[in-house]
Amino acid sequence: MGQYKKKQLTLNHWLRNREKEANLAKEAEQAVHRPPEPSQELAKTLERITGPKAPTPRKLYHWWEEPGSVKRKIDANYVKRKLEEKAAELGAPTITTLLKKKLGLPGPEATIYILWYGKKSDIIEVRTETLRRFCALLGIPLEDLEKLGVIKDRHFPVDLHSPPVAKLYTHILNEGALTGPLPQLTVKYVNRDPVLHRIVIDLVRELGGHYRIPPPSKGGIETQIDSTTGRILVAAGLPPGRKVLSNPPLHPATLRDRDLATYHIHMTFIEEGSSTLTLNRHRKLELHISFSRSVDVTDLIPHSIREHLINNYKGKSLSPWAVGDDVTHDILTHASNAPLALIQEYFLIRGILKERNPAIELPDIRCSYVHVSKDGRITANYKFSMRSREAVEAFYETFFENFNTGTWKEEKLKRQIELLHEYGDRKLTQSEALEIKQEMAQWRTVPNNWILEKTRELLPEADWINNPKYAKRILK
Secondary structure, eight states, X not given: OHHHHHHHHHHHHHHHHHHHHHHXXXXXXXXXXXXXXXXXXXXXXXXXXXXXXXXXXXXXEOXXXXXXXXXXXXXXXXXXHHHHHHHHHHTOSSHHHIIIIISOOOHHHHXXXXXXXXXXXXXXXXXXXXXXXXXXXXXXXXXXXXXXXXXXXXXXXEETTSHHHXXXXXHHHHHEEEESSSSSOEEEEEESOHHHHHHHHHHHHHTTOOEEOOOOSSSSEEEEEOHHHHHHHHHTTOOSSOHHHHOXXXXXXXXXXXXXXXXXXXXXXXXXXXXXXEEOTTSOEEEXXXXXXXXXXXXXXXXXXXXXXXXXHTTEEEOGGGSSOHHHHHHHHSGGGSOHHHHHHHHHXXXXXXXXXXXXXXXXXXXXXXXXXTTSOEEEEEEEEEOSHHHHHHHHHHXXXXXXXXXXXXXXXHHHHHXXXXXXXXXXXXXXXXXXXXXXXXXXSOOHXXXXXXXXXXXXXXXXXXXXXXXXXXXX
């Protein structure tokens, strides 16, 4: 009895805290539309649930913030001119005299700058840490190299809140990966839709980055992106490593800018969302639009329950109702433990749709299943859906009606909306229901011929598409 009472008290305390946070979150949503700053307690809870306030992250990424071992290509004539100016200022007859006698540099370091001075090419490749020392030695403000365009292989500073950075952040958050230690991050984007790869590639190029599309080793096209672009994304707030562990937020500019918010929701639906046209119990058409993400919950689960799950369900998925413990179930199913990005997306969508129609409500975020990995980590998948005709139509009109990039999923959603309008709010006959079911079956997967055609049209860099050995790896 005592053990049960203790467990119940623990649950009641936990539920009271969650209820308090839910009330504060509602207050937060209302605070968005009024000038006064939220209370200190509200601000702290918001930061824990939805991440730091948007204005707090830094906005610029400078060349000198790059890891010291990263090489940059710089203007050789600028280096020569600055050395000659310093020699004239200090009365040194030669650059060697300037470096060794006037500035007192040791032989190895002086030799580096002497070699720079003697280069016959217009470009010198230098390490970032060496370039920082050179600027300090000659009293050159670090910002001057950016203002004068001395760095030739990349434009600095990078505005971390610019649309290209925020948009690329969205795609890598959804379908990409940042792996490996700094400075040599491995960045890749994987998806079967060639249209999405073209969008990502164009964003990378707009940021001055580089990419390649190697022959596929398994299902899906893979675009590999340069490590400098990866470090820019890290500086913008996207941590490297497994996203279920790092639980990254949305890009801060997405939370502040309506156009970027629209772009994010649009693309996230294409990459991570789902839409299902079904019959309700009244035999009327319903369109369900869902968003979902997963997060590691290993550390949230009590040790005994965790061991039970690992010993009995390794490599399997199960319902949160099947975890075998009321407290653990209530912790898993509480929306505040959902992935941070999903919580932010939920409030973004709800807030924007309510501007169109204040009566629209979205069902709460819920835990759909728990998965126990083979390495003993436990992840929970969370999702929220909208199914009311008002919410679904408002969602489509807001995020898709005037915004089409040509992806397969956009065409599928457009057709589902057309069918929803065509049949309206009436009961369907058995033959009508069967006809719709057969049509939707054709939209279930992206056709192979569409992938091949779009890859040849949009990704001429992927010349391996004409090799059947590689082409069949991205087809189903």
